[in-house]
Amino acid sequence: MNFTKRTLENLAGLNAKARAKLEPFVTAAQEAMAAHGVKVEVISGLRSWAKQAELYAQGRTRPGNIVTKAKPGSSWHNYGLAIDLGLFKDGQYIDSENPRLADKLYQELGKLAAAQGIDWAGTWKSFPEGPHFQITFGLTLAQARSQMERNGQDVQKLLF
Template sequence: MLTLSQIKEKSSKRLTNLHPVVRSAATALIERCYKLNIPILITQGLRTIAEQDALYAQGRIKPGVIVTNARGGYSYHNYGLAVDFALLLPNGSSVSWDMRLDDNNNQIADWQEVVREAKALGFEWGGDWTSFKDYPHFQMVFGLTLTQLRAGAKPSISAVESAYKVINRKEEENLKGEAIAVVKVNGVKVADGVLEKGITYVPVRIIAEALGAQVGYDSATRTVEITNTH
């Protein structure tokens, strides 16, 4: 299993030119999903006008299927306010857009868990749109329309401050309600554990896979099985 640092590195180039708030939210999303044993990859960040026009041409005047209804300047990607994601598969190199996948075996589709965390961070989800559903898409618009952005408008200071408060809210609540213990394997941090009465609680999958073991779950018997692969 990849470490959190390795997973974040895979998305780093696509986070670079985002608006700072969106970059912070996307980074927090990667971290929160990792704690749920759902590694994700940010597949799109800032998209130039030319790149947007090329994407718009796909399925229209160029080969391929139609993947967007937005021409250059008509997507929040063009202003660094949107990201797209995919599920990172266990091999660490392949991705999936399978919205039914439940790779962490908790009887909830991984995709929906990512969406839930993204919304908690203040993202709007393209899967909620009515005219053209964009299931891998998250955006923060700060109350601005695309017309305003094309005219040069920027998110206000108050809107930015409000967005940061939403991003930091869950972490602040956790710190108030729980004692956090950093868990390392061979000197590398793999998780934040919850410390309670001298016992550190952490998801078994994170520890087992950091030690090179495989974890399976039998939902019928509610049995977790750890297999040493060495």
Template sequence: MKKVLRLLLLFLFAFVAYESFLSMKDYPGSSEQVDYELNAETLPTELHPIVAENVEVLKQKTAAKGITIVITDEYRSFEEQDKLYDKGRRTPGRVVTHSEGGESYHNFGLAVDFALQLENGDVIWDIEYDGNGNGQSDWFEVAEIAKDLGFEWGGDWHRFKDYPHLQMDFGLTINDLQEGKRPKHSS
């Protein structure tokens, strides 16, 4: 009987811990309570205004440190996402994404990709480059500034490092977005 009781208590503890985990509202990249609206009929066709505003702030803050960044990708349609997903799978090239159309924050106007721009105008994706000469990688300096602004950085991901990727999820998962939940336009 004691063994059954212990197993029952262990199961109950695991269940309560799992339910608590599922109900958490503090997702990575979001320190605020989820504030969303339901709009399943309309998909965004551009960057969310708060994301766009923070991208401009990021450009200003990095420029103040002697680092110029360019946004190489932002909003992406489902079709564009599918073409990227096909790279390294159905078409030549290396795999650049693990997300099909509708599975990326880019598809909902909540993500951008960046690169560094040199004084001569060349654009590079060198994560070791120290163009401002302060002994730190410019790329990682940009990532830290972006995280301070509320972006989640793909370089922090464990399974697939996506160093150019920055996103603001506003506490919404891809499933939430697929169900029509959208972050409000003001904070």
């Protein structure tokens, strides 16, 4: 199954070792969702620390709903180790159009992810995020953060 331009761009920014695990997962997710008539895109991948600061401000010091609990450097997106999937049916974003269906589909994707050693944020106790998947290779955020400070924030230079 082919990837859209948006998916390709978001996969391209990932740490290469993470991409090697996440890309086959996205393919498997596309195949699983096709059975429901649902298209899958990677709608977010690597997110710069500056962009993360902007998102964190949303719903706090800027208008809008809170969309993340993560400050810059606290999201695995900031290390190129995480993706958010978007599920679309008849061109509509299912999360907005039919949250109950979205929940059900993310549950299925969560199981698929677990089988491939990928973490799904839908099971997180605080701020569960159905669309969010990541692979951290045992790295802690503190370790990742200190590596990024030393390597000029180059996600390709992360050591696992």
